[in-house]
Amino acid sequence: MRIIVCIKQVPRSTQVEIDEKNGTLKRDGVESKLNPYDLYALETAMRLKEEHSASVAVLTMGPPQCEEAVREAFMMGADSGFILSDRRFGGADVLATSYTLAQGVRRIGDFDLIICGKQTTDGDTAQVGAELAEFLGIPHVTNVCRIHAVNTEKITVDMDMPAHIETSDVDFPCLITVEKGIFEPRLPSYKLKLATVDRAINWLTLDDLPDRDAGHYGLNGSPTQVKRIFPPDTHQEHIMLEGEGAELGDRLFELLNDNKFLQKL
Amino acid sequence: MTEIIIHQEKIADVDAVLKLCPFGAIEVNDGKVAINAGCRLCRICIKKGPAGAFELIENDAPAADKSKWRGIAVVAEVTAGKLHPVSFELLGKARELAEKSAQEVYAVVFGFRLAPVAEELLDYGADKVVVYDQPELEHFRIEPYTAALEDFINAFHPSVVLVGGTTVGRSLAPRTAARFRTGLTADCTILDIQPDTDLDQIRPAYGGNIMAHINTPRHRPQFATVRYKIFSIPEKCRRDGAEVIQRKLAPSALGSGIKVLEVKPKPPVKMLEDAEIIVAAGRGVKKLEDLAMLHELAELLDGQLASSRALVECGWAPAGRQIGLSGRTVKPKLIITCGISGAIQFAAGMNNSEFIVAINSDPEAAIFKIAHVGICGDLYSVVPRLIERLKGSMA
Incomplete structure (x- = not known):
């Protein structure tokens, strides 16, 4: 069984500020970490590896420093790493990112299962998995919260819907995105760190991909454009009540009553 | 092609230029200033760098003919025979956008035994309710649902497709957007529209610490997802001449690598x-x-x-x-x-x-x-x- 896990390096903190003058992000340095949701995808892959002797490749797209994320995946037990890195991939939105990853998957070769985290902590869109599956022409199931069974032909999973659980068999090859909490992610192993420190990583540029039309990648392959960024709004009008606790409790009761929150059908 | 080109002769202070980029994407290669794979085309180097040193070459690829893409479509979602309330919220917003840009409102719905659902959608201001009512669509499976939405888009050419940011919506919208190679903006909190039908999409990013205003200026249709309870449910109002249109997918379009074994309600924790x-x-x-x-x-x-x-x-x-x-x-x-x-x-x-x-x-x-x-x-x-x-x- 061959598994590919898609991972992403994200900013360590989402506490970003905006330069009001020119509407750009203020970022001092680029401290990064592996997207926390990807840990669950990696853990899922490791469990399958242990139980079904699978091989696990990790795939990411980003600047050269995202090698750290791949090394971290090695420390959890991934077998090989592929990094899509090219200036021409820059400025990619969901569509261009998914397309580039799909090209990377084609370059890696045959696979049975692709596992993605539910979303990233920087983009927060939770859409790349579904678009990647479309570009590869394979079925996908998002929000997988449990794996019931795996054999050579299919995987049986629970999809976590708001009010329901949908259990289905999904034929290989396929893609799943996994929920936070499907398994408890293992810690990176120092032993594996030592064992993989010299392991070569496969660096892929546009010239290594089946489709070399630069118009399909990066900003050029991105239908959406960020027109501007700005700080979030906060409500302006509010009243503040101060005083002694019981008195505040009384005033809150009256306020709720006045606003008809205490009416019952 | 959109790209940034560098005019080396206009760079006097190389060290200062290297510090311009918040993503560390400017470097020196063989004695020349160059841009590496860290570039996000944020254009800070153009705005803040030495005059004329960094130049943006704009995209010249052909854009979609916007006059051929008309209508605001809402993908309504049915769970266990009932419409998800986000569908009504989106219909309210769709009506508002349609009035501003002189377009019609479509509701499109997939499932099985949908007659009461279609009636209900008429009551919330859709001009046309397009229904795919087939046993194979009873449970959500991504390929047949995508095929149905694809069929709808090819038949009606809406300029905008609004999808609820539910589990189903967040799977169906990206899959279909990728099929049309068009843009999708997730979890919008504000939507507005231009007279030329360009959708102004505003969404939080970086954990809500910034807001981003996003457009899809050259592609159609424009996909956006909106979470439940972001917009309000409108008053009921049936439009004159509103109609239900039945469409069917051919058996060949209903194939799937997914076999639903069971759909069971979660324990009765009230949502x-x-x-x-x-x-x-x-x-x-x-x-x-x-x-x-x-x-x-x-x-x-x-x-x-x-x-x-x-x-x-x-x-x-x-x-x-x-x-x-x-x-x-x-x-x-x-x-x-x-x-x-x-x-x-x-x-x-x-x-x-x-x-x-x-x-x-x-x-x-x-x-x-x-x-x-x-x-x-x-x-x-x-x-x-x-x-x-x-x-x-x-x-």
């Missing part, structure tokens, strides 16, 4: 998103046992108890009760936050609530900035008194 009144507990709660007091308050108000991330992380509250960016987005009529500081991560999940009451002992707490009523006091004296009064009023 937080459906609550009209919420009492939310935060770090100001000192002991696990003290949650009983807030639970009592919630019950007296016919509401539900929720929590901030802090209490989920320390194991006092289940993840399904967490409000915030990494939890649930709620829009109750009333929310009373108790001992919650109001970090943006929490606020993003509830700041659309109609009436926000915040109880916190720290007068500087961020929650007071978004609260309609701020109560600066100790929740351990305010809440017991409130409970006493509520009980008194019922006696």
Whole structure:
């Protein structure tokens, strides 16, 4: 069984500020970490590896420093790493990112299962998995919260819907995105760190991909454009009540009553 | 091709130029300033760099003919035979956008035995309700649903496709957007439209710390997802001449690598998103046992108890009760936050609530900035008194 896990390096903190003058992000340095949701995808892959002797490749797209994320995946037990890195991939939105990853998957070769985290902590869109599956022409199931069974032909999973659980068999090859909490992610192993420190990583540029039309990648392959960024709004009008606790409790009761929150059908 | 080219002769201070890029994408290669794979085309180097040193060459690829793409489409979602309320919220927004840009409103729905559902959609202002009513569509499977939405788009050419940010919507919208090689903006919180049908999409990014205004200027249709309770359910209003159009997918389009074995309801925990009144507990709660007091308050108000991330992380509250960016987005009529500081991560999940009451002992707490009523006091004296009064009023 061959598994590919898609991972992403994200900013360590989402506490970003905006330069009001020119509407750009203020970022001092680029401290990064592996997207926390990807840990669950990696853990899922490791469990399958242990139980079904699978091989696990990790795939990411980003600047050269995202090698750290791949090394971290090695420390959890991934077998090989592929990094899509090219200036021409820059400025990619969901569509261009998914397309580039799909090209990377084609370059890696045959696979049975692709596992993605539910979303990233920087983009927060939770859409790349579904678009990647479309570009590869394979079925996908998002929000997988449990794996019931795996054999050579299919995987049986629970999809976590708001009010329901949908259990289905999904034929290989396929893609799943996994929920936070499907398994408890293992810690990176120092032993594996030592064992993989010299392991070569496969660096892929546009010239290594089946489709070399630069118009399909990066900003050029991105239908959406960020027109501007700005700080979030906060409500302006509010009243503040101060005083002694019981008195505040009384005033809150009256306020709720006045606003008809205490009416019952 | 859109790209940034560098005019080396206009760069006097190379070290200063290297520091321009917040992503560290400017480097020196063979004595020349170059841009590496870290570039996000944010254009800061053009704005802040030496005049004329960095130049943007704009995209010259052909754009879609916008006059051929007309109409605002809402993908309505049916779970267990019932329409998800986000469908009505989106129809209200679609009507507003349609009036501004002189377009029609479509509702498109997939499932089985949909006659009552189609009638209901007519009542919420759709000009055309397009129905794919086939047994193979009874349960959500991605390939047949994508095929149905693809068929709808090819038949009606809507300029905009709005999809609820539900589990199904967040799977179906990206898959179909990729099929049309077009743009999709997730979890929009504000939508507006230009006369040329370009959709203005505003969404939070970086955990809600910034807002991004996004356009899809050259592609059609424009996909956007919106979470439940971001917009309001409109008044019922049936349009003159509104009609239901039945379409069917050929068996060849209904194939799937997914076989649904079972769909079972989750245990009857009432959904937080459906609550009209919420009492939310935060770090100001000192002991696990003290949650009983807030639970009592919630019950007296016919509401539900929720929590901030802090209490989920320390194991006092289940993840399904967490409000915030990494939890649930709620829009109750009333929310009373108790001992919650109001970090943006929490606020993003509830700041659309109609009436926000915040109880916190720290007068500087961020929650007071978004609260309609701020109560600066100790929740351990305010809440017991409130409970006493509520009980008194019922006696």
